[in-house]
Amino acid sequence: MRQQHQRGQHRTRFRVRRQQQQVKGHGPPPLVGCATRLSRRIASVAQKSPFRNTRFTHVGQLTQDGVALDGFHCAPYSPADLGVVLAHGFCNSVSTVSFRRIASRLGVQAGIVALSFRGHGRSGGRSSVGPAEVNDLAAGVHLARELGYRKIATVGFSMGAAVTLLHASQHVVDAVVSVSSPSRWYIRQTPAMRRLHWLVEAPLGRRLAPVLGVRLGEPWATIPVSPVEVVHRIGAPLLLVHGERDHYFPAEHGLALERAAGERAELWLEPGMGHAESGVTPDLVDRIGTWLNRTCIQTSMQQTSTRAVACRQ
Template sequence: MIKRISLTIGWLLIITMIVLVGAANYVYDVAINRNDEAIKLYGSEEAVEAVSALEEEQKRLQELRSWTEKQDFEEVEIQSDDGLTLSARYLKNEAPIGKTVILAHGYKGNNEQLPEVTKFYYEKGYDILKPDARGHGKSGGEYIGYGWHDRQDLRKWIDYVIEEKNEKFIFLHGFSMGASTVLMASGEDLPGEVKGIIADSGYTSVEEELAHQLKYLYNLPSFPLMDITSLVTEIRAGFSFEEASALEQVKKKKNNLPLFIIHGDKDELVPSEMAEQLYENTSGMKELWIIPDVGHTQGFLDEEEEYKRRLMGFIEEAMKQ
């Protein structure tokens, strides 16, 4: 009898483990593995609605398209530390003020996005670099790094604009996954030419962000599925969810760079509490702006003039450091 019970329990454990490993690989294929399929994310509906509202402003959209098409973007490439070809678009300003911004896009995005922000920086005299993150756009890579391996890629792009474009004063500005990328990069040894970081709607860690999605999309606890998916990701992509932490990186922020954290208080995709955690755990010059009644990465569109004012004010102060 005891032997039969032990055997039954053993088989149940094996079956459970098979199911969990299968589910973990499914999560990896949907969320980490490179693919062009759009996936449902909790809180993404608000962004879709905001985009739809923007699309109704045909005049504004047409002006953005027309402006973008007229710009002489240069397609540039570098090699990552692990041998990937990384692609970006570089825009040299016709009336430069000696400052450069590197714009980091979000999850499933590409370097053709953020036209409003690109236009704003250009009109202010900035040179602009817009990389495709690994696993996105024209850049190589078979997985999405959620900012972790991308932080090293960003470091290579910084070296590129310093060495090849002779850029002297550089700011990093990221949105969503791109925000977490620039935050993760802050924990690395960055050159003195980098003067400040702007993070709009970034998450604290891959582990916490995916656990948030799992809870609200499927009403499932993070344990044990996230732990097993993290192990699968470590095997297949070379990083774990636990180590991919913007929070831990800002704690050690090696260059003590000025940091501006922006977040909407109606962001359901990445909770605004994450912005507060990031702010509380960093030192040096820092600023936090939680924007009332604004969703995920919608601050620039919904509060454009105030966003621009605060952004330029932060950069002015950062340049004094």
Template structure:
């Protein structure tokens, strides 16, 4: 019957349009940057910029002490900027390790725009290489929250930090897509950010902190990350916390302080 043919053609067209929209606009769905004015002054810390290989300047805020024993690199979530990271890392600012907050491209006072997974990873590596010029690698701890766990786990796989701490991590962005848009093919994604694979390759111990009431990134993704390398991954469940609670709960800071003290 012709009407069945029309419905089938219409469904295919709608599906094609949906996939095209997701491919073209996935950056605006995944990344939610907040830009800061060029003259914005952070209330604490030392601000500087690091250049990428393609000439983009990334904004960094550091909390350094003369007698620091190492460095903590914090990679934030998909919203906000270094200004939001202040609240999330306050308990680490006076630790015995220096603390570094980095904004991704288009976030805060960083230039450029995010365009690929390879670019995200390369920018994180550029920041890590900057730390290597000042600290012994065995004294560097990498920490990430939500979106930042993909880059943090990548650094753990490609380098040899002392420890990697992941708060509210996803198994992969592909797995996140499949929670709601399972009908969309995986190749549409430019940002698979496979945390499970990164952790399986990690060259250091990994601690995962995840709220069991997280209704955005399910707790079972933390369990999947644990299973990627059971002998190297410590999983700390937070029974009463949701997604944001994983980074705001005192357990996050206490865990890092336990690792460095």
């Protein structure tokens, strides 16, 4: 009993002394001290690169309409002319584990540039869920050219796949790979897409969107052009990859894009594959990398032959 009484007196004396110091200005109040330590910790973490993989170099880029984007550059193991600009899906970012695994494996065969879309990850701005993200992909392509890659390919997943198709219909690239792209907007035929539409359209869903990793912009005033309407304008070789078990966009979307694209498109319907980054296997990533390298080499040979014929004439 005497020991407990002594402990109580000691705590009381310590509490009184601490309060006297705070009144006299000696030392910060407890909450202020905790906040100061926490702010220092946050600042130290923010200064560090968000990527643990030493092959990933942290980069940033400004879009044509003034949005600051955050991302990484993954240099290939050996010098390569091919640079691949990756485009992630909705609610993902360049820090998503499945996306980084794809980038790391594809980076064995080519250089990789990836930027988080506006409203995602550490990038600024707000997501338009497709149309405005074309400017983000264009910024990534511009960065890849600045890094010295002579051949540029774009590879997109889900929303990023639709963005790659819209971008390639307006800009020149050497090859395009679209994985799990929708053929048109406002798809509600699957439960997963009905949940997504509730997220982007319902007031409560829009308030909850930041919890899922996306900051939404204003709803569309007019319906933008859909991928199936512009895919025929793509002049570069086009690879369409779609899973037969895609629970967001059924395989009919891949078939519709192939029909609209014409002879320049190649469609891979993957048995057992699900949706986008989470459905892609290491073997599929390797096959996409092989297709990109083969396609870009063939394109280079054709361009060389065309220039040679023109010189003779």
